[in-house]
Amino acid sequence: MNDIDENSMNGSTIKAVLFDLDGTLVDTARDFVRIIHQMARENNWQAPSDDDIRKQVSAGSLAMVSLFRDVFRDACSAEDDNQLDESELLELRQQFLDSYESNICVDSCLFTGLDSLLGQLDEQGIAWGVVTNKPRFLAEKLLDKLELSSRCGVLVCPDDVEHAKPNPEPMYLAMEKLNIANEDGQSVVYIGDHIRDIEAGNSAGNITVLAGFGYISEEEKAQLDSWQADYIVDTSMELVEIIGKIIAGKI
Numbered sequence: 001m002n003d004i005d006e007n008s009m010n011g012s013t014i015k016a017v018l019f020d021l022d023g024t025l026v027d028t029a030r031d032f033v034r035i036i037h038q039m040a041r042e043n044n045w046q047a048p049s050d051d052d053i054r055k056q057v058s059a060g061s062l063a064m065v066s067l068f069r070d071v072f073r074d075a076c077s078a079e080d081d082n083q084l085d086e087s088e089l090l091e092l093r094q095q096f097l098d099s100y101e102s103n104i105c106v107d108s109c110l111f112t113g114l115d116s117l118l119g120q121l122d123e124q125g126i127a128w129g130v131v132t133n134k135p136r137f138l139a140e141k142l143l144d145k146l147e148l149s150s151r152c153g154v155l156v157c158p159d160d161v162e163h164a165k166p167n168p169e170p171m172y173l174a175m176e177k178l179n180i181a182n183e184d185g186q187s188v189v190y191i192g193d194h195i196r197d198i199e200a201g202n203s204a205g206n207i208t209v210l211a212g213f214g215y216i217s218e219e220e221k222a223q224l225d226s227w228q229a230d231y232i233v234d235t236s237m238e239l240v241e242i243i244g245k246i247i248a249g250k251i
Contacts, residue, residue, distance in 0.1 A: 018171070023057055134158075197210075
């Protein structure tokens with residue numbers, strides 16, 4: 001990994017680096033896969049594929065349990081009444097969230113290289129934080145389990161704002177908590193793996209980096225350029241490198 005140059009960081013115009021959580025800072029998909037497979041076993045259902053589950057992580061818990069409806073649709077005839085309705089999906093979603101809250105960080109971990117990146121940001125006094133659409137009670141538990149809570153300079157969740165991403169309100173709130181003025185948006189780097197992340201960051205005037213290693217479907221991958229991120233990286237190690245270059249003013 002390319003270390004961030006200390007002298008460049010000391011004179012950097014970058015004041016903060018903000019991350020989306022799932023699929024950007026933390027690889028949480030394995031926990032979600034585990035829970036969906038557990039639910040399938042408990043109900044004697046066929047489990048969706050691991051890849052299908054992973055692609056729905058950024059879309060949220062309802063999207064993941066809705067994969068069971070797709071399994072049912074494939075297995076049943078159009079006239080078959082044995083299909084999941086909306087109330088059943090919401091019940092499954094609550095079961096999913098309860099299981100996740102109870103076992104939130106069994107297999108989750110930071111993406112490769114990002115622990116070292118956070119350490120370098122800490123050492124050089126550049127604030128870092130999380131702006132996520134994950135509910136606060138889950139985001140806080142995850143950061144606690146990863147022993148990141150005391151290091152995280154700011155955490156903004158949908159509970160904290162009237163309008164979640166892609167609205168820029170969460171970005172402005174994070175900047176406010178870090179004492180960064182709205183008109184100083186270019187001093188903040190925001191990294192995410194969903195179009196709503198890039199739209200929110202762009203609207204707030206931030207430097208945006210698309211985490212192409214995140215939970216992105218094949219259909220979405222064909223459209224990444226249209227999301228208009230300032231930079232796109234394919235791996236977490238590329239992210240470490242490009243953050244270093246941005247902070248050093250080399251790009």
